[in-house]
Amino acid sequence: MDDAPLIQWIADNESLAQACQQWQGVSYLGLDTEFIRTSTFYPIPGLIQAGHDSQIMLIDPQAITDWTPFCAVLENPDIIKVMHAAGEDLEVFQRLLGTLPDPVFDTQLAVSFLGTDHCLGYQRLVERFLGIELAKDETRSDWLARPLSDNQIRYAALDVYYLNQLYPILTAQLADKQRQDWHREDCDSMIRNARQEPDLHEAWRDAKLAWKLYPRQLAVLRDLCLFREKTARQLDVPRNKVIHAASLWPLARYQPDNLDKLKRIERMTPAILRVHGQAILAHIREALKVPETELPERLPAPLSRRAKPWVEAIRNYCLTESEALHIARELIPVKLLANTLVRQYLDTGEFTATPPLLNALGSWRQEKILDNLVVHLNNMRQQSEES
Incomplete structure (x- = not known):
């Protein structure tokens, strides 16, 4: 596979505006950031990488003063923003630009729906799906230094270059497994959560x-x-x-x-x-x-020993279902299910899917996991009561 992206350094508003004009006509855009966060609360952006196919733009956030055209690209609903493990990158965009890329296609999340490790790193992802071994020597570079070294520039460009090659492969495989809607739901949920300001008054919990x-x-x-x-x-x-x-x-x-x-x-x-x-x-x-x-009310204690068999039953059920669905086990929130369902059972004597839990899980988890899990647990409960 060709290993030669066409790289353009963007360090002024006019060049950024021109690049953004080109991107407005594409269907997807690879997107990544490099930042420093060693002694600060907020990430300090050092570089933004964006590109389509082999055309990669390296945007210098220290030089740009007008982000309006770039924000328009990020917010364009017709452009899929392809990212890997987007969580911290979203924080960079929110802090720097006051907006978020939307919609997003997260490649790490995609491979979780294909039965691969949930926390698959980018280097391993590229190696597994493209057969290319990436260098790791610039992972902890000083991305605030100027000028960037040739190695840094190449490392940063390849991150987005291979995202663009992974996107059609992962999209096709998700379609083959009929997991596209599930992946889209989780990506959309990730963006919604990133938009929400944390309630600092609740941090004590x-x-x-x-x-x-x-x-x-x-x-x-x-x-x-x-x-x-x-x-x-x-x-x-x-x-x-x-x-x-x-x-x-x-x-x-x-x-x-x-x-x-x-x-x-x-x-x-x-x-x-x-x-x-x-x-x-x-x-x-x-x-x-x-x-x-x-005064605040006391918080509930951890589940008691009495709850252990039910927690184990939920854990085993979720593991079996993840294997049957050929998805990463981490996609099923066992701890949330156990804490919610078992506490409810201890309070009411039965297992029920309540609205807060339904909202937290989303539609595909409700359909494929929760509904059948509740039936399974209530059957176990009835058998236990009859014996």
Whole structure:
């Protein structure tokens, strides 16, 4: 297979506008980004790669000031944007441009519907479907440096060049297996989720061991998590530079009221104490004043030993179904199904597909997995009650 993309460096608004004019007539566009994210909260874009067939444009985000034509391409519903493991790239576009590519064809997700590993890396994907071994030596390059080296330019261009070659192959194979609609549904869901701004007030619910805390302690956790999220964004630093994740639970549990006690908290570094120590103490004090009526409710504990047989039954059923459907097992959210269905059973005595679960799963998972799983579990329940 030919290994020679035609590369154009785009470093001014006029050249970008001309390229975008060419792309408005294509049916699909390979798309990728290179960025740095070592000491910041937000990714710093170093390069955007876009192209159709062998024509690859490397766009310098440090030089472009008018992104309007490019945003029009990203938002054009008639152009499929072909990407691989698009999650972090979507974050780059949202931060840089305030918009997202739509619709997207995610190649990593596509091979999951073809029975291949869910987390198949790009190099392995190219090797498996195109028989080409890609170099990995520029994976951790400094993409903010200028000028980029010849190796960096080639590496970046080939990422999109081979996406364009993979797209028709994967599209045909999805069609052969009648998985196109499933893949489209999941790609669309990924874009919808990327558009949603996270509710920073709910960040405390994801803290490790939060279920062990009482309402007053949860109020402290809630306040500290909100402070952590807002400050990390405002200062553009990783969350753990504000409060380390390992510090959240002991802070909420023990509620230190001075710096001497605070510095004994796990992972409370001198830098965090110096920059944020007084603010952390202030947030703890304020959270302790929250009225009883405004305290959060306790979170549910992990499923008990009594639930274990049902969790295993769900896990085994989902594994069997993924093998029967010839899809990656990770496409079926076993943990979500187990937590939702088993908790409902423990509360009501039966298994039912509730609207929140239906919305979370989407149509193909409901049809192929959930409906039959609920029947299967209720049959097991009835057999257990009769025996």
